[in-house]
Amino acid sequence: MKFAFSTAVLSLASLASATILPRQSCPEASRFGNLIVSSPTNATSYNPGDPIDIQVDFHCAITNFGIVPQFIDYTIQVNEDQNNGHEAPIVLARRTLAAGATTDEFSTTIPFAFYFAGAPYNVVLTDTYPTQGTDGTSQVLLQGGIEAPITINASS
Numbered sequence: 247m248k249f250a251f252s253t254a255v256l257s258l259a260s261l262a263s264a265t266i267l268p269r270q271s272c273p274e275a276s277r278f279g280n281l282i283v284s285s286p287t288n289a290t291s292y293n294p295g296d297p298i299d300i301q302v303d304f305h306c307a308i309t310n311f312g313i314v315p316q317f318i319d320y321t322i323q324v325n326e327d328q329n330n331g332h333e334a335p336i337v338l339a340r341r342t343l344a345a346g347a348t349t350d351e352f353s354t355t356i357p358f359a360f361y362f363a364g365a366p367y368n369v370v371l372t373d374t375y376p377t378q379g380t381d382g383t384s385q386v387l388l389q390g391g392i393e394a395p396i397t398i399n400a401s402s
């Protein structure tokens with residue numbers, strides 16, 4: 247009886263915290279998701295073949311901004327203003343969200359591409375999402391993106 251009581255109190259407590267959590271703020275910067283790039287080996291720089299973990303939280307994007315990804319491209323890029331003209335985007339993955347999902351998470355490895363010394367690489371998430379066309383009936387796909395810096399050691 248005592249055990250049952252404390253279980254009930256515990257689940258009430260977790261219900262209470264669950265109702266408080268969704269009150270998180272949704273800054274404009276979170277409209278395409280919150281991207282977290284991490285290393286399962288705690289590496290601070292990467293070589294080709296090294297494992298990398300990607301986690302994205304689309305909760306604010308979907309519930310607050312109504313931006314629901316139709317598909318999501320993950321690439322490694324050097325931004326145009328710092329690109330030497332030979333640093334094409336390197337594709338990590340193209341993914342879709344499962345119906346109803348508000349997060350995406352996967353593990354992959356750094357592709358065996360050529361990496362330039364000192365280039366400011368970023369992991370870039372490009373979110374392709376539907377909007378209503380100006381005719382009121384058709385659908386227009388727009389793209390937006392977010393990025394997270396990553397240090398990749400130069401190819402030799």
Ligand SMILES: *[C@@H]1O[C@H](CO)[C@@H](O)[C@H](O)[C@H]1NC(C)=O
Nearest residue numbers: 284285286287288289290297
């Ligand atoms: C990575 O860092 C965390 C936190 O310091 C630690 O708990 C974990 O064991 C580390 N993992 C590896 C593979 O070194």
